[in-house]
Amino acid sequence: MxxxxxxxxxxxxxxxxxxxxxxxxxxxxxxxxxxxxxxxxxxxxxxxxxxxxxxxxxxxxxxxxxxxxxxxxxxxxxxxGMVRSFQISATFPHLTLLENVRVALQRPLGTSFHFWRPESSLRALDERAMALLDEVGLTAYATLPAVELSYGRKRALEIATTLALDPxxxxxxxxxxxMGHEDIGRVAALIRRVAANxxxxxxxxxxxxxxxxxxxxxxxxxxxxxxxxxxxxxxxxxxxxxxxxxxxxx
Incomplete structure (x- = not known):
């Protein structure tokens, strides 16, 4: 190769x-x-x-x-395996961070639009969704609606939903x-982290x-x-x- x-x-x-x-x-x-x-x-x-x-x-x-x-x-x-962040990273503002990432995880499974399924049937995705939130430093905000995030953290959530495709x-x-200075530092550190592999x-x-x-x-x-x-x-x-x-x- x-x-x-x-x-x-x-x-x-x-x-x-x-x-x-x-x-x-x-x-x-x-x-x-x-x-x-x-x-x-x-x-x-x-x-x-x-x-x-x-x-x-x-x-x-x-x-x-x-x-x-x-x-x-x-x-x-x-x-x-080549994914542009905004291809799939439009977040749902009134869903929680966990729910946003879980929706993104459904895409490779071909169940993206199965919103009518009982929530319990999607719980199998929670562990991977939480791992992705942890990877971008958002574990503490998992139950927060996306609309309440700062701009920098919204970008981190977008990256998490992109990583759901395992690019x-x-x-x-x-x-x-x-972004302001604090958010720039946070997102730059995130990019370095997700670029490791x-x-x-x-x-x-x-x-x-x-x-x-x-x-x-x-x-x-x-x-x-x-x-x-x-x-x-x-x-x-x-x-x-x-x-x-x-x-x-x-």
Missing amino acids: SDYIIETAGLTKEFKGFTAVNAVDLRIRRGTIHALIGPNGAGKTTCFNLITKFLEPTRGTIRYNGRDITRAKPADIARL EMLLLDEPTSG RTVLMVEHNLSVVSDLSDTITVLARGEILAEGTYAQVSKNPDVVDAYMGTGHA
Whole structure:
């Protein structure tokens, strides 16, 4: 098996003559945290949407575990073990945390919509649901309605529901966006914890989170890869500095 879980070749996306992503060759090493960063308009969200199959590429290929997924659907890649957090993580605000995770656990069983079943028939899922809540640090809140959670803890609950699919690869889009300092620290620690036995790809604006968590960072600018390496390497790259601070920021 290849060291790389995701490999793209010549990945390109054009919108009516505008090239948002241009010939991107990206390789994500198995078992690492890989961050995709760049100034506004760099193409990172488009690239992320291509990899997670929410957009179809104009040209190029995407391989996951050596398998060509260029024309696959989001549900197909989720079944293969590559899950984007919001694919299944829309929480039910008036269900408890335990109930939210239990609903997510029903998906692989094909019983997602069996809400009419007696609650007692779903109790078999409670042990696994509690284990997932423990994994994201939410055990103490298991009986609390999701609507009562802070923003950061809601994101942790979303990650717990995503982990219910037992993904090999977890894709996170701006996981700390809109959070205060305390919640950022809590979610960053959670990402590190859940990455212990899986691969994580994240798009993230917060460079302190990126520097703390990432094994590898790919910097995009104007739809192309500008630099790649560790945070120490890319932060000293003059092209990266210019892209963030100079004329390339526009």
